[in-house]
Amino acid sequence: MQTSFNFFATRRFLPLFGTQFMGAFNDNLLRTAVVVLISYYGLSFAGLPAEQLVNLAAGIFILPFFLFSATAGKVSESFDKARIARLVKIAEIGIMLLAGSGLYLHSAGLLLGALFLMGTHSTFFGPLKYSVLPQYLAGQELVGGNGLIEMGTFLAILFGQIIGSLMMHHGPLIASLIILATALTGYAFSRAMPSAPPTATHLKLSLNVVGDSRRLVQSAWHINGVRSAILGISWFWLLGAVYTTQLPTFTRLHLGGNADVYTLLLGVFSVGIGAGSVLCAKLSRGRLELGLVLAGSLGMTLAGTDLSLSALPLHHGPLQDIATFLQGGRQWHHVIDLAFLGFFGGFFTVPLYTWLQTASPEAFRSQAIAANNIINGFYMVAAAIASALLLAWFHSIALLFLIVSLVNLLALGLLIRGAPIIWETRFAWLQR
Incomplete structure (x- = not known):
């Protein structure tokens, strides 16, 4: 198919x-x-x-x-x-x-x-x-x-x-x-x-937003596929928040690029996600292929680690415009890393959103996605707090990127532990 x-x-x-x-x-x-x-x-x-x-x-x-x-x-x-x-x-x-x-x-x-x-x-x-x-x-x-x-x-x-x-x-x-x-x-x-x-026309609206939110998340947590999909999606948004928030300063301090270079890199990252999302759908052949989550996560770790290690030293000298920036082979290395980081992010997130939809009962689907949005928000706040603490400690955005790239492997392990089907179907998308 x-x-x-x-x-x-x-x-x-x-x-x-x-x-x-x-x-x-x-x-x-x-x-x-x-x-x-x-x-x-x-x-x-x-x-x-x-x-x-x-x-x-x-x-x-x-x-x-x-x-x-x-x-x-x-x-x-x-x-x-x-x-x-x-x-x-x-x-x-x-x-x-x-x-x-x-x-x-x-x-x-x-x-x-x-x-x-x-x-x-x-x-x-x-x-x-x-x-x-x-x-x-x-x-x-x-x-x-x-x-x-x-x-x-x-x-x-x-x-x-x-x-x-x-x-x-x-x-x-x-x-x-x-x-x-x-x-x-x-x-x-x-x-x-x-x-x-x-x-679900029987649902009643309430002004108790805190109680409603707590009950909603608890209900979502009781559905195994929904819980795992939410945790994976929220982790993706944490990673995205770290990279996109720090990218302007990273571009200036570590890559030596000006604001136009930052816009270029943001564009490369975003287009990478779009391309990965579409190719992921193509490779899925109309089926939910959770094995692609594994491929996406490993790809993000490899690209993020390579980007971090290749940009550890701080830049010294004037900031470069796009033309000057792209003259060096080392800078193309960074551009390609960011493109692949976004590309494999698309592989990671598309199957998880599909899983969230298909694992949710029809009468609970919108609420499951609302629960996902709540948890996404908490993860993004956690990203801001953790980034501030790590930067205060290490004073290096490249090291921050390296840490989140490696912690991504731990997050993948925990995701697989909660949803073994990701590991069990790791090669299924290659065989169909």
């Missing part, structure tokens, strides 16, 4: 893909614009220094994932998912009007409020985008659908970060028009999403 992407242009997939792409793109447009305003245009709030305000903005965006994921999972289960998508996108238009006002007035308060609301928007769309796939796609199309969604997400993140930075050089009016146009485009895509009927 061969994996085909013929469903991509159909109504049961393309509108969802476009809605998801535009949402992730707008997330990163807004977040990058706020960081640029803080870092280069003097945006301030409550007397906080720039570096603390950047961290506050990041925390405000991720906070809704902790607060509202349980509610989002119930909502996605209880109502037609296409209708929810349209309501979420209407809300996004209002959020972008608020953000545009913040950009025009240079108001940190309005922009931080918009970031919180956009995080809430993403919290409610997250369970929907993965749980609706099994309703839209046939079983043999599911791995391919996940691969395309993963590819689209990381390309949207990349383009959002690049354009979000560039648009601030053209003034608040242009920036406001771009984020509003993106929201309107996302809404237009959502209008074409086919109906996806509710799967």
Whole structure:
């Protein structure tokens, strides 16, 4: 059986893909614009220094994932998912009007409020985008659908970060028009999403978000496949948070590249994830191949270790632009390592998302994905704390990358211990 992407242009997939792409793109447009305003245009709030305000903005965006994921999972289960998508996108238009006002007035308060609301928007769309796939796609199309969604997400993140930075050089009016146009485009895509009927209309919403979140995670933990998939996905997001957060400084201190070189490397990493996600779906041939998780994890360790060891010394001298940077063979070595790091990340994550969907009972699927989002958030916070402690100790980002690459083997061992099927099917994808 061969994996085909013929469903991509159909109504049961393309509108969802476009809605998801535009949402992730707008997330990163807004977040990058706020960081640029803080870092280069003097945006301030409550007397906080720039570096603390950047961290506050990041925390405000991720906070809704902790607060509202349980509610989002119930909502996605209880109502037609296409209708929810349209309501979420209407809300996004209002959020972008608020953000545009913040950009025009240079108001940190309005922009931080918009970031919180956009995080809430993403919290409610997250369970929907993965749980609706099994309703839209046939079983043999599911791995391919996940691969395309993963590819689209990381390309949207990349383009959002690049354009979000560039648009601030053209003034608040242009920036406001771009984020509003993106929201309107996302809404237009959502209008074409086919109906996806509710799967659990008996669920009751509650204001006890802490209790709901605890019960949700406990329920997910009792389903073996769901628990293992969540742990694997969350570990991937921890690794991703470490690499993407530290990459700008790593590029400057260890590789000697300027901001344009950082953008290039971020692009290589993101395109690598997209390519790996699509090839993983192709190699799966329409089946869930958990053996590819093993290949992906080992590939990430090899690429991450090689990148770390080849970049241990600090750079001395002026920073290089892209043309100068790419003249040296050693620098191409780093580019290839980052490409393979992203590529094998795609191998690692696509089967796990598919497993999360297929291991979840239909009436619990959105809630399982909401539980995954909660645990993802905790792992990303843990990544920030652990990185800060290790950097305070070693004062080397290359050593930090080396440590997480090696710890990845321990994480893989624990994942296999909890889900032996990953090891048992390690060569199955080569034999079919």
